[in-house]
Amino acid sequence: MLRLYNTLTRREEPFAPLRDNTVRMYACGPTVYARAHIGNFRTFVCVDVLRRTLKYLCGHAMHEAVNYTDVEDKTIAGALKAGQSLREFTDPWIAAFREDSAQLGIEAPEETPRATDLDNLTAMGELVLALEKNGHTYRRDGSVYFRIASLPDYGKLARLDHAGMKDGARVDVDEYGKDDPRDFVLWKASKPGEPSWDAGAGPGRPGWHLECSAMALRLFGGPLDIHAGGIDLIFPHHENEIAQSEGATKQPFARVWVHVEHLFVENEKMSKSLGNDFRVADIIARGHRASALRYLLLSSHYRKQLNFTWAGMDQAEESLRRIVDCLARLEDVSGGTGGRGINGRGGGPSSPPGPPEPPPSGVGGPSTARGATIGASIDTAQRMFREALECDLNTAAALAAVFDLVRDVNAAIDAKQIDRDEADAVRAAMSGFDQVLGVVSLRRAEDARPPVPVDEIERLIEERKTARQQRDFAAADRIRHELADRGILLEDNAGGTRWKRK
RNA sequence: GGCGCCGUCGCCAAGUGGUAAGGCAGAGGUCUGCAAAACCUCCAUCCCCGGUUCAAAUCCGGGCGGCGCCUCCA
Secondary structure (H helix, E strand, C coil), rough: CCCCCCCCHHHHHHHCCCCEEEEEEECCECCCCCCCCCHHHHHHHHHHHHHHHHHHHHCEEEEEECCCCCHHHHHHHHHHHHHCHHHHHHHHHHHHHHHHHHHHHCCCCEEEEECCCCCHHHHHHHHHHHHCCCEEEEEECEEEEEEEECCCCCCCCCCCHHHHHCCCCCCCCCCCCCCCCEEEEEEEEEEEEEEEEEECCCEEEEEEEEEEHHHHHHCCCCEEEEEEEEHHHHEEEEEEEEHEEEEEHCCHHHHEEECCCCEEEEEEEECCCCCCEEEEHHHHHCCCCCCHHCCCHHHCCCCCCCECCCCHHHHHHHHHHHHHHHHHHHHHHCCCCCCCCCCCCCCCCCCCCCCCCCCCCCCCCEEEECCEEEEHHHHHHHHHHHHHHHHHCHHHHHHHHHHHHHHHHHHHHHHCCCCCCHHHHHHHHHHHHHHHCCHHHHHHHHHHHCCHHHHHHHHHHHHHHHHHHHHHHHHHHHHHHHHHHHHHEEEEEECEEEECCC
């Protein structure tokens, strides 16, 4: 059973959805005023792994929402500056986010609500009115505020001791004035030139916590199973979401809170002023692949700070290559794709969605070089893989299980101690692993678009084959070097020559 | 000032009481037209000091070092 660390209780807890095997999960999405950076994507990749674990490893149905925050100070300022409407300004950033998400192999959530959608604004208005009715609000100069003192539970997520706050730790003093500095605005009176809606609470616009509560409650109704986001959102964003939601509905908002630690870049916090707030496009421009970035993001635990470095990208690239190369060797054993590209056809996930099936029984067969059978190696790897992920998504340990299998399989292939059925069984297991990790399939999608057309690669391989048969090694090497310069590597094996992207 | 986290091989990174996973890099060997890929072998006693225990990287205390939140931020 999956165990997740719950920020609310500060403990690891067994997880099961509350109702009908469907996980209701909400993750705070991007504010769409600029292109999301790799730190943002660390969170979204980790949330994606959580989603895939719940779906493929645990066999739950998913109902997940990741929102787009398209109305708050930065989007409004950006739109004003660009002389565009809010929608005109935010549309391209949403498109960019979707593009980068796809590049990183993030599965599309079932719901991607947008704060300014009419349904959502309506829900926000209703939420404010409900809070008003329950005595949690007060109005001042056209704005509606949440009164923290009205909710004894306030602060249970962040556990901040306000009595001991440092003088220097500023408490926001809003220009409208509040009864308590910690009170926050629910519905903000718009200034001239700012977008304004009247959703029931008077003309204005939502405060920056309201949307998430409103959208989550609208989409999921009752208590969410999981609410996720970056660690910086614990306070005040998530704390205030709880206040709004529970103040209005008088029932628990979310059962489990999952927070992803921050990404650092070369030992420094990311910031625009340092110029280290890299985007996915920057990684690609440096000659790296999105699949390697995803791998890097999975190589450490989501609750630990991860230090992004270019050396780390290189290492991730090589590590991932080891897995992919092993799969290519297996395809040779399986037959049908031998001599083709590593990205060959015929790969495809062979496990159906749902919890991975137990390893094929009776796959016993001959021993590997290490004395274990392939069937036993698969069995062990699947067990270790599952145990690792069930332990609060220990992706680093899960990867180790994959590499253990890779080593056993490579040894068996060298010793010619693996038959077609066993190779197929390994490939099925690997494809089950990748349903959760999502990194091999991503690499293959990249390889399907090599820098040199596949037809040309295959023609050159044929040419080189002829040259080699005539022992014209100079010509053969020339072809390989030329392809290498264009980003394609050739490898000669017993079964022929195969190519892969650099 | 309050709350909290972290310090494991050159690099990345698991392991939270039972005697140090995995990856990258490196050294030697096998295979090989070459080049790769692959395999085999080698490569750490866990920041320091004290304590608890039959047993500690893992628990407790004290240092040293790094970081986060308390303010917009994934």
